[in-house]
Amino acid sequence: xxxxxxxxxxxxxxxxxxxxxxxxxxxxxxxxxxxxxxxxxxxxxxxxxxxxxxxxxxxxxxxxxxxxxxxxxxxxxxxxxxxxxxxxxxxxxxxxxxxxxxxxxxxxxxxxxxxxxxxxxxxxxxxxxxxxxxxxxxxxxxxxxxxxxxxxxxxxxxxxxxxxxxxxxxxxxxxxxxxxxxxxxxxxxxxxxxxxxxxxxxxxxxxxxxxxxxxxxxxxxxxxxxxxxxxxxxxxxxxxxxxxxxxxxxxxxxxxxxxxxxxxxxxxxxxxxxxxxxxxxxxxxxxxxxxxxxxxxxxxxxxxxxxxxxxxxxxxxxxxxxxxxxxxxxxxxxxxxxxxxxxxxxxxxxxxxxxxxxxxxxxxxxxxxxxxxxxxxxxxxxxxx
Numbered sequence: 064x065x066x067x068x069x070x071x072x073x074x075x076x077x078x079x080x081x082x083x084x085x086x087x088x089x090x091x092x093x094x095x096x097x098x099x100x101x102x103x104x105x106x107x108x109x110x111x112x113x114x115x116x117x118x119x120x121x122x123x124x125x126x127x128x129x130x131x132x133x134x135x136x137x138x139x140x141x142x143x144x145x146x147x148x149x150x151x152x153x154x155x156x157x158x159x160x161x162x163x164x165x166x167x168x169x170x171x172x173x174x175x176x177x178x179x180x181x182x183x184x185x186x187x188x189x190x191x192x193x194x195x196x197x198x199x200x201x202x203x204x205x206x207x208x209x210x211x212x213x214x215x216x217x218x219x220x221x222x223x224x225x226x227x228x229x230x231x232x233x234x235x236x237x238x239x240x241x242x243x244x245x246x247x248x249x250x251x252x253x254x255x256x257x258x259x260x261x262x263x264x265x266x267x268x269x270x271x272x273x274x275x276x277x278x279x280x281x282x283x284x285x286x287x288x289x290x291x292x293x294x295x296x297x298x299x300x301x302x303x304x305x306x307x308x309x310x311x312x313x314x315x316x317x318x319x320x321x322x323x324x325x326x327x328x329x330x331x332x333x334x335x336x337x338x339x340x341x342x343x344x345x346x347x348x349x350x351x352x353x354x355x356x357x358x359x360x361x362x363x364x365x366x367x368x369x370x371x372x373x374x375x376x377x378x379x380x381x382x383x384x385x386x387x388x389x390x391x392x393x394x395x396x397x398x399x400x401x402x403x404x405x406x407x408x409x410x411x412x413x414x415x416x417x418x419x420x421x422x423x424x425x426x427x428x429x430x431x432x433x434x435x436x437x438x439x440x441x442x443x444x445x446x447x448x
Contacts, residue, residue, distance in 0.1 A: 120185065175385040185219045259288070351425070
């Protein structure tokens with residue numbers, strides 16, 4: 064009779080008895096019922112590609128990128144506040160108008176980080192995450208994050224909310240339910256909120272990209288539809304406003320000694336950013352990510368109806384790895400910061416024939432071509448890390 068082989072990864076002690084602590088740890092690493100995206104076997108992906116290193120998360124880098132945006136926003140509000148407080152309102156309005164474009168791009172970057180956090184890009188099962196979660200949330204509630212996978216999700220979301228989501232009037236949890244369950248889960252179907260938004264743009268549904276003029280004219284509807292799809296509600300608005308008051312208005316008031324000037328400066332900077340530049344950048348960026356004109360064509364796969372966005376301008380409006388959309392939909396468990404490397408390996412493995420990209424914001428999709436052509440970084444693709 065053939066002896067039973069222990070489960071993969073299990074280690075049986077010399078005395079033949081199982082360690083209760085080890086059993087609990089292994090049970091913790093089992094798929095959580097709350098997870099929408101199932102864990103992946105990182106070492107056994109197709110196409111002969113090594114994926115194991117692509118699961119690595121870079122939480123400190125993501126936090127630093129978010130902090131950079133907040134410092135830029137604070138500098139803009141403080142500068143405008145100083146101009147208002149010193150009796151130079153026109154100068155302050157000029158600074159606010161000039162700052163709205165880069166701040167719109169940077170806040171779009173924050174939305175990209177929120178998207179990554181909805182896929183657990185910040186924290187999944189790292190030891191440092193357990194220690195922080197224990198100190199701040201688990202131990203005060205007589206729980207242990209090392210044995211409670213839901214606390215890891217909570218810590219990922221807490222950090223994402225405070226640094227990335229609230230500043231752009233979103234919350235990570237509601238966004239995840241919309242994005243994973245309905246966009247990834249019902250890609251381009253009737254329940255896909257991204258498709259519902261794109262149906263407001265006749266050009267997009269016809270396989271074209273909207274002009275800048277049409278995008279600007281459709282901003283009021285675009286703004287309303289976008290925040291509906293993120294699960295925003297009055298609580299989301301209150302959390303966002305509270306964040307802006309605490310991080311931007313209060314320091315400016317202390318710096319200028321004039322709370323009214325600080326509040327007016329925040330309004331002067333935030334209004335064009337959130338009602339003009341950010342929604343314009345968002346609409347242009349997302350309109351070209353999928354081919355919504357071929358929804359009824361069952362001969363086209365998800366990969367063939369999804370496009371990467373390469374080129375200088377696309378890299379600006381798709382910050383922090385958001386431009387590599389094919390790899391993201393094909394392997395949603397790969398953290399966003401590693402999607403460029405994933406795309407390079409897919410092309411090197413010969414998948415570039417199926418993959419298409421837009422080289423400009425309003426450009427037509429073009430195939431990457433065979434592996435011998437240049438990769439997404441401008442160099443000959445290879446399987447090197």
